[in-house]
Amino acid sequence: MNDAEEIARRGLRAARARAAAILRLRRAALTVVWASWALAGVLLVAALCGILGSVFGAAAGPVAWAAASGFVVAVAVGWVVLSALRPAGEGRFTRHATGSAGSAGASAVPAGAPGAADPGRLGTTVALPPESAPELYALIGGLAAELDVPEPGLIALTPDCDSWLDETPQAAGPVLVIGSPFLWWMRVDELRALLAPVVAGTTAAVDRDIQAARAFVRDLETHGPVGSAAGRPAPGLPAAEQAAGSGSGSEGWLRRVRAFLLALGCRPLPGVAAVRRRLLLRCFPHAAELERFVAAFASARAQLVDYGRRVRAQEQVGLAYACWDRLLTRVALPCWQQGLWPTGLNEGVVYALTELSRRDRLAEGYERRLARRPASDLLADPADVDAQVSLLAAHLFHGGPLRAPLAWEDYPSRVVDPLWRRRAAALDAALDRLDGRTAGPGGLGSPGGPGGRRGAGRPTRPGSITNAGASAVPAAASATPGGTDARSTVARLLRPIGTGGSDQLAAALAAELLRGRPHGGSGQYPGLGDQTGEELLADHVRAMICCAAVDTAGARPGLDWLDGPVLRVDGRRAPGLSFAVLQAVEEGDHTLLRAWMEEVGVHLEVPVRLPG
Numbered sequence: 001m002n003d004a005e006e007i008a009r010r011g012l013r014a015a016r017a018r019a020a021a022i023l024r025l026r027r028a029a030l031t032v033v034w035a036s037w038a039l040a041g042v043l044l045v046a047a048l049c050g051i052l053g054s055v056f057g058a059a060a061g062p063v064a065w066a067a068a069s070g071f072v073v074a075v076a077v078g079w080v081v082l083s084a085l086r087p088a089g090e091g092r093f094t095r096h097a098t099g100s101a102g103s104a105g106a107s108a109v110p111a112g113a114p115g116a117a118d119p120g121r122l123g124t125t126v127a128l129p130p131e132s133a134p135e136l137y138a139l140i141g142g143l144a145a146e147l148d149v150p151e152p153g154l155i156a157l158t159p160d161c162d163s164w165l166d167e168t169p170q171a172a173g174p175v176l177v178i179g180s181p182f183l184w185w186m187r188v189d190e191l192r193a194l195l196a197p198v199v200a201g202t203t204a205a206v207d208r209d210i211q212a213a214r215a216f217v218r219d220l221e222t223h224g225p226v227g228s229a230a231g232r233p234a235p236g237l238p239a240a241e242q243a244a245g246s247g248s249g250s251e252g253w254l255r256r257v258r259a260f261l262l263a264l265g266c267r268p269l270p271g272v273a274a275v276r277r278r279l280l281l282r283c284f285p286h287a288a289e290l291e292r293f294v295a296a297f298a299s300a301r302a303q304l305v306d307y308g309r310r311v312r313a314q315e316q317v318g319l320a321y322a323c324w325d326r327l328l329t330r331v332a333l334p335c336w337q338q339g340l341w342p343t344g345l346n347e348g349v350v351y352a353l354t355e356l357s358r359r360d361r362l363a364e365g366y367e368r369r370l371a372r373r374p375a376s377d378l379l380a381d382p383a384d385v386d387a388q389v390s391l392l393a394a395h396l397f398h399g400g401p402l403r404a405p406l407a408w409e410d411y412p413s414r415v416v417d418p419l420w421r422r423r424a425a426a427l428d429a430a431l432d433r434l435d436g437r438t439a440g441p442g443g444l445g446s447p448g449g450p451g452g453r454r455g456a457g458r459p460t461r462p463g464s465i466t467n468a469g470a471s472a473v474p475a476a477a478s479a480t481p482g483g484t485d486a487r488s489t490v491a492r493l494l495r496p497i498g499t500g501g502s503d504q505l506a507a508a509l510a511a512e513l514l515r516g517r518p519h520g521g522s523g524q525y526p527g528l529g530d531q532t533g534e535e536l537l538a539d540h541v542r543a544m545i546c547c548a549a550v551d552t553a554g555a556r557p558g559l560d561w562l563d564g565p566v567l568r569v570d571g572r573r574a575p576g577l578s579f580a581v582l583q584a585v586e587e588g589d590h591t592l593l594r595a596w597m598e599e600v601g602v603h604l605e606v607p608v609r610l611p612g
Helices: 005-050 050-083 132-149 180-185 188-200 208-223 250-265 272-302 306-339 345-360 366-370 382-397 410-433 490-498 502-514 534-551 576-587 591-600
Strands: 094-096 126-128 154-158 164-167 177-180 340-342 404-406 555-562 564-569
Touching: 005 164, 005 208, 005 250, 005 272, 005 345, 126 382, 132 154, 132 188, 132 272, 154 164, 154 180, 154 208, 177 180, 177 188, 177 410, 177 591, 180 188, 180 306, 180 382, 208 272, 306 340, 306 345, 306 382, 306 410, 306 564, 340 382, 340 410, 345 382, 404 410, 410 490, 410 502, 410 534, 490 502, 490 591, 502 534, 534 555, 534 564, 534 576, 534 591, 576 591
Parallel strands: 154 177, 340 404
Antiparallel strands: 094 164, 126 154, 164 177, 555 564
């Protein structure tokens, strides 16, 4: 037996010992339940059979009252502990990231939304039935056989740069969740090496004692986290609800008794949270060590796979993560904000990584690597799976309404050009405000109006991605009768910027964007994101100049896979515009900006075509 196998064997044995310690705590809690109710039963029988009167005689009255009080207390204690052991929300889909491919060490957090019972859409994942990915299942099966571990019961994809094992009662075994960017970017051999530690964790995932221990701790943690009380983070252990009956023989009876009492109208009493918190504090050291030993087992078992390939695969993880984040925030977010969802996000991350590698010359032999078979070829229909994952990403990372899919070739015309023209319309309306043509509450000069240079920032909306370059425009600012206006020129825009009026123009623009938007209470305005007034103004000035270049200089809107919407002149990306705009907005000097527009051929006095 080599060193790796010995480490794996010891790790699994130690993990089982920690699971046994957790289950002993659970059995002790169950003993309290049964002992309390046994005492209550004895007191009740004694009172009904007249035993108290025959034993205590004249003192039977006070004794009876004491017995009645003891009965109530015993029942209450048993119900409190029972409620703490089995909180509401059973049957949840959970995540177990032992040997996670996207992060070091072992961790586990909730992965799915409640009620994720549909096997085709498991919360934050898209399930892959065997018929949709036969070669991928064969690859994972061969890897499991090589590692001498059980095969996963199901494979699913998630729009994230991570991979883990999930446990759910809807699947025959652990669910292997693979980050979709990995599947499209990595080669077949790289994916196999990357998933080796994750697949190795199936041995622990199917162990009955470890399942039951994780289920117990997860149930406690769901409604009673102790991170602040204990001065340390909660372990975050997952639960396999199918393991609820596998830890001890009393589990099935416990579930039936609790269901019966709930059906009678019994509800948890005060003190449940305290009992649950106390149990979780006692379980915490064992739970943390259990996951550490399971991770050690998976890591040691994964050493059976070629070490060099695993190192190379991990190098690709960082690249995929960086490009995936930029693709979502700079490319996909403008689509989502317009109600469109690109159907090829994973295809896009391949383009982005290819562009990044070409620009930075990240590795020698890059073209030789691309010549090898990509892991996405293991799918029967990669385009269809990509569309499903892309739609899920839009719901998870944006959450707004979606009205239509979008192909990448339509991105410039359906996303970039409308975005620029809406921003130009908002800036034109802000110039009207600055000229005094628009008055009303919240406008420029109003005590409640938004500030300028550093006052336009707003906190981001929880659960969503925000992009400093994306802003919503009120409908009134988007509607300009006739499409053009004699005032809507770049020359008109440059006048206040060149005379030191950038702060006032930024305040007017923020007021225009916030007009009609609910921004009381928390003061949130997701369209402004965390931008300053200067950044907000610079984005809109850049948009108006791009519109003028398209209308008068033959330029075209385009897509850059790393930076999102860009302006293309003579088929190439036009450089220098962003720097020239920032210099004009921040320093009030538009000399460089005028030179850039003169070189491109932008006509300053020609009205910009606005939406409407």
